[in-house]
Amino acid sequence: MDGALWIQQKLVPTMVAHGSFGKGSKQLVETTKCNVVYKAAGDDHFTSTILFINLELTFENQEPEVHSLLVKVSPEHPIYRKYVDTDALFHNERLMYMEFIPLVEEFLRNRQVDLLRELFAKCYYAESCAAYVDRSDIIVLEDMVPRGFTTSAERLVLDYEHCAVALRQLARYHALSYGMKNLEPSRFHAMVRKIRANNSVNSSSEYAKYFWKPTSYRAVKYLEGRQEMDQVTLDRLKDRLEDAGQLLMDLLAPKEPLAVLCHGDFCRNNILFRYVSGKPCDAIFFDFQTVKYASPAIDLSFFMYLNTSSELRSQHWDDLFGEYHATLIGTLAHILGCSVEELLQDYGLEAFQKEFVDHGFYGYMICSFFLPQMLADRKDRIDHAILFEKTLDEVGSVYAGYGGESASRHLADILKHLALLGAL
Template sequence: MTSDNPEKWIRSVLVPRLLKSDVFQEASVLRTEVKALETMKDNFASEMYEINFLLSREGEDKNISLILKLMSEDEITRKQMQSEKQFFNEIHFYSSVKPLFSSQTSFPHLKSAFDNMFPTCIYSHYNEKEPQSFEDAVLVMKNLKVHGFQLGNRTSLDFDHFALAVQSLGRFHAFSYYLKEQDPDKFRNVIEKPIRETTYTPQNIEICNNGLKISQNRVLNALRTTHSIDNPYVTRLLKILERKTYDLLTDLVTPQEPLAVLCHGDFLRNNVLFRYEDGKPVEMKFIDFQTIRYASPAIDLSLLLCMNSTHELREKHFHELLKVYHTSLRKTLAALLGKPEGELHPCYNFETFLADFRRHAVYGYIITVMFLPVMFADPADLSELVKLSWEEQVAPENIELSLRLGGENATRALVSLTEDLIEMQYL
């Protein structure tokens, strides 16, 4: 029976289910606390709750903290975000993909390194009969916050954060190549085929073409104030704008063999958590697998490097970070295959990877142009914008709100990114 009160349902229905898991084995529950979490800034598609338990086991008290993700109660948000598909993808990742990848290696240190990159999922449920309410798509994970994990800086990351993130990404992508070599049929059946498209669907064609065009024109107009019409920055951006954005993006996410991998799909600073020692990041975990896709590894890499870097970091470390990623990938893949790196297939060499990255780097740029202003946005403007449907956001009367989002700081950051990527020949 459906409840219209999520918190009441959590206490009366979900908590008893959780108490049957191994986490609570032979323990008495002394206290349960449920509280809603504020998610507007970094998570638009889900309702988040923290559930805290005080347990007694063998005469000792222990606290256990969990994070609960439910579909948004707002029907418009669920429709816009295609929440049913997003929750299917994430639950599929934790229930099928992650266990499969983890089970592929007989080397304990590789299995441990892989498992440690993700939160521990202790419960999931998905109603295949087209989920309609918060009860129909549920994901519960251990709360990484209590172990010291937290988000990095909202608008940019430094080299130490980037290096740790791309090293982890290289390890993650290596498991795709390993499974494709060892059991391509299993890879297709478990990893590739079940994934549901959440972004590039017919309902989003006009949103992509109109919304992203508006954002790109913001950059173009800013460039024209300081550069002539025949300046390379201007002409290159005009060339990108010639194609309809939806068509370009769908081409970019179409898998191209042999380098396609399972991508996180939304690899940004708000979807990775860091643990620190003496102020430096020493460990990283991936979160939020709602938009996983099978595509070029550059889909993940370009998004992180475009959205979360500064001009100074790109100037000093962009190419170096690509090498850090690739070195981690090759080292992990060679270890999984039990062979020296020199015996890996030539398709895994740096030159081939870099050529693939150059073909796909525009993906991260296009998405960044659309969403970076949100990172710089004044909370009042952001609150006003998220009340509108996507169709309303690109309506003429609301375009000015989109264009001013994030102010001059966002515009300067986007212009700098555009100039840097063109200089480096990634656009």
């Protein structure tokens, strides 16, 4: 069954019965329009297959309704689904849209705070669904493009304005966790306990030996070969990376009071910007498949090391960090109904700076395999459909050399910045 036929005959009736297009006694008469644009798993998103849908529905005794939807389904190949652990990924995204966001929406409504609509796309439906060509998971979201949201033109390095808009929105998102932890901790932590860890985040798995160690080691070797960092620091790094899997788990371990529900994959690829006169003014997040309860530095370090240049970091690091912190503490004060000054003891700038020093190496580790992919020309990018059939040892070797000297230089710049912060 092709995509359009499946949508008309299977998905739409299921969503109507579910109440996705409005609760009550709405009776679907017909699907008068169903235009489908298929986007295969690709360079920026390789854990899902994407369908963009323009849908027109006619309900009994009502005017036709038009909906622009983005449908995510798990990849078709069963071995590939196992390789990227789509069971955990789609479980987490469904948890976000069907439980966490409604929970926070109720929490904010009770406190008469209007914040949630600024952060997330509307979710129409999220469920396990085996009806579509052996695929078992589905997420249906509002397509935000008709509302003026789009990805940035620049694929990797963002300018100050884009970074500031993204970090202010991230701060608002993180503030939700602090607000709930303060006022409804039991409900918040009950939801957090439902998150599933991805297979790759396991110190005893083969990922640790054959993937994380070789990918994160390459910039250390690069710096050592060029004598661009003191040997004491380099030796310390090598010692830490001997058990890269455990190091990754240690960095992800939540520590109170600053642990938050992280986006988990916070980068340009998962942010849609809205523009006024060519300048970014708003942003929406999507792709919550790797959501995790951890340090806010998990989100901050990945974004600020993947999507900024070394020049921007040199000139505006404190400014961008300040944008994040000022928005976070202001939003939290609004949620809690208190002054910013009352929050400074627990949520002061220095506390978040220390948090970054303690956990910022996480951003380097993730960048060590992802940044080279983003740097590569389209014709040279890894074909994941072929790569997943290889052993992890072979995969790690491919990633450890991918992008050549240019990738190694970019990763080395990240280590230099971490050293400057005292994070190595």
